[in-house]
Amino acid sequence: xxxxxxxxxxxxxxxxxxxxxxxxxxxxxxxxxxxxxxxxxxxxxxxxxxxxxxxxxxxxxxxxxxxxxxxxxxxxxxxxxxxxxxxxxxxxxxxxxxxxxxxxxxxxxxxxxxxxxxxxxxxxxxxxxxxxxxxxxxxxxxxxxxxxxxxxxxxxxxxxxxxxxxxxxxxxxxxxxxxxxxxxxxxxxxxxxxxxxxxxxxxxxxxxx
Amino acid sequence: xxxxxxxxxxxxxxxxxxxxxxxxxxxxxxxxxxxxxxxxxxxxxxxxxxxxxxxxxxxxxxxxxxxxxxxxxxxxxxxxxxxxxxxxxxxxxxxxxxxxxxxxxxxxxxxxxxxxxxxxxxxxxxxxxxxxxxxxxxxxxxxxxxxxxxxxxxxxxxxxxxxxxxxxxxxxxxxxxxxxxxxxxxxxxxxxxxxxxxxxxxxxxxxxxxxxxxxxxxxxxxxxxxxxxxxxxxxxxxxxxxxxxxxxxx
Numbered sequence: 001x002x003x004x005x006x007x008x009x010x011x012x013x014x015x016x017x018x019x020x021x022x023x024x025x026x027x028x029x030x031x032x033x034x035x036x037x038x039x040x041x042x043x044x045x046x047x048x049x050x051x052x053x054x055x056x057x058x059x060x061x062x063x064x065x066x067x068x069x070x071x072x073x074x075x076x077x078x079x080x081x082x083x084x085x086x087x088x089x090x091x092x093x094x095x096x097x098x099x100x101x102x103x104x105x106x107x108x109x110x111x112x113x114x115x116x117x118x119x120x121x122x123x124x125x126x127x128x129x130x131x132x133x134x135x136x137x138x139x140x141x142x143x144x145x146x147x148x149x150x151x152x153x154x155x156x157x158x159x160x161x162x163x164x165x166x167x168x169x170x171x172x173x174x175x176x177x178x179x180x181x182x183x184x185x186x187x188x189x190x191x192x193x194x195x196x197x198x199x200x201x202x203x204x205x206x207x208x209x
Numbered sequence: 210x211x212x213x214x215x216x217x218x219x220x221x222x223x224x225x226x227x228x229x230x231x232x233x234x235x236x237x238x239x240x241x242x243x244x245x246x247x248x249x250x251x252x253x254x255x256x257x258x259x260x261x262x263x264x265x266x267x268x269x270x271x272x273x274x275x276x277x278x279x280x281x282x283x284x285x286x287x288x289x290x291x292x293x294x295x296x297x298x299x300x301x302x303x304x305x306x307x308x309x310x311x312x313x314x315x316x317x318x319x320x321x322x323x324x325x326x327x328x329x330x331x332x333x334x335x336x337x338x339x340x341x342x343x344x345x346x347x348x349x350x351x352x353x354x355x356x357x358x359x360x361x362x363x364x365x366x367x368x369x370x371x372x373x374x375x376x377x378x379x380x381x382x383x384x385x386x387x388x389x390x391x392x393x394x395x396x397x398x399x400x401x402x403x404x405x406x407x408x409x410x411x412x413x414x415x416x417x418x419x420x421x422x423x424x425x426x427x428x429x430x431x432x433x434x435x436x437x438x439x440x441x442x443x444x445x446x447x448x449x450x451x452x453x454x455x456x457x458x459x
Contacts, residue, residue: 197283
């Protein structure tokens with residue numbers, strides 16, 4: 001019932017939603033804001049926990065190195081604010097990786113929202129894994145109207161090994177977790193904001209949750 | 210499977226797309242924002258915007274182009290041309306660029322590659338190498354092909370990777386603008402020597418050339434400008450040709 005209500009809610013395009021984007025040192029914020037505004041959604045930036053008051057959705061983007069990114073989150077208390085957020089959260093790329101239990105990058109502890117660990121690609125022909133790769137085993141609301149085999153844009157040197165909590169998989173010298181969900185937390189290893197129409201559909205689905 | 214990428218490149222001068230033959234003889238090729246949107250709609254996997262203005266005024270115009278392209282397209286794009294410090298990279302990324310390419314400044318100060326890759330992540334640092342075949346070996350050219358550095362292209366590619374480059378954009382100065390095909394030997398040598406993706410550039414004339422540079426040149430991506438701007442071929446035609454020849458594309 002609740003889901004149905006929310007679905008109806010978003011269908012009214014003019015209804016504004018309070019969507020926040022975590023603003024810290026490592027965000028690719030412009031791309032995410034641009035993609036949302038192409039969907040007619042205006043999101044605002046949140047640099048600290050107080051900015052999350054009343055937020056209905058949280059997007060946690062990220063590019064760059066895990067360690068300084070995590071330090072930046074800790075310095076503002078955003079680390080805890082993300083962990084305690086009870087509405088839908090979308091971690092993108094490094095954002096997803098920071099939500100894991102640990103990362104080999106900088107050998108550090110993550111937010112622990114996902115129990116999985118982040119490892120460095122080794123033995124692949126090329127690192128970073130950069131470019132368009134196809135998704136399979138798609139599950140859940142984020143991939144509504146997205147077909148199996150859709151290509152999305154990846155750029156990363158660290159990855160989450162294949163997990164039973166994966167809601168999408170990808171293959172790069174072996175299967176890895178392309179997307180994961182734990183309760184209200186979603187993580188995407190690829191960049192939906194840079195993945196053409198398929199990525200836009202996923203962002204639309206997230207907004208409609 | 211990871212697909213091969215087709216990357217249209219826009220050389221931008223004073224807010225307009227231009228195209229020359231072997232780095233000279235510039236002709237107007239249209240509004241860059243319109244072209245970027247068009248290519249994105251036609252299935253380009255990525256875009257490359259190169260600022261070839263030398264003036265401060267031109268730079269400001271270029272930043273506006275970057276911003277407008279970022280607002281318009283939902284595919285990644287690389288920005289290059291005259292980048293020499295962290296501040297410029299920060300500005301370009303904040304305007305919505307996904308990657309930046311460095312060329313002459315990195316030749317002058319190779320540690321720039323390391324500084325940039327540590328500050329922004331190696332995934333967004335592309336080292337652009339312009340190489341010319343002197344009949345004997347492939348030499349790195351700097352300053353838009355005007356200055357022979359005496360450095361062997363293969364050595365510089367390896368060094369760039371060691372310093373923290375996330376990708377190599379290898380332009381054959383010898384083939385650029387000729388439409389006679391990519392320089393396959395140097396592309397293959399670089400692609401085999403470095404463990405990071407290599408974008409081949411210079412010489413694309415028809416769909417067959419892309420198949421060659423992916424197969425025999427072992428490139429991960431191929432860049433072209435003039436043939437797309439002037440409608441010699443289209444991204445769709447190139448991709449259909451590649452698919453028909455068993456090369457994975459999006």
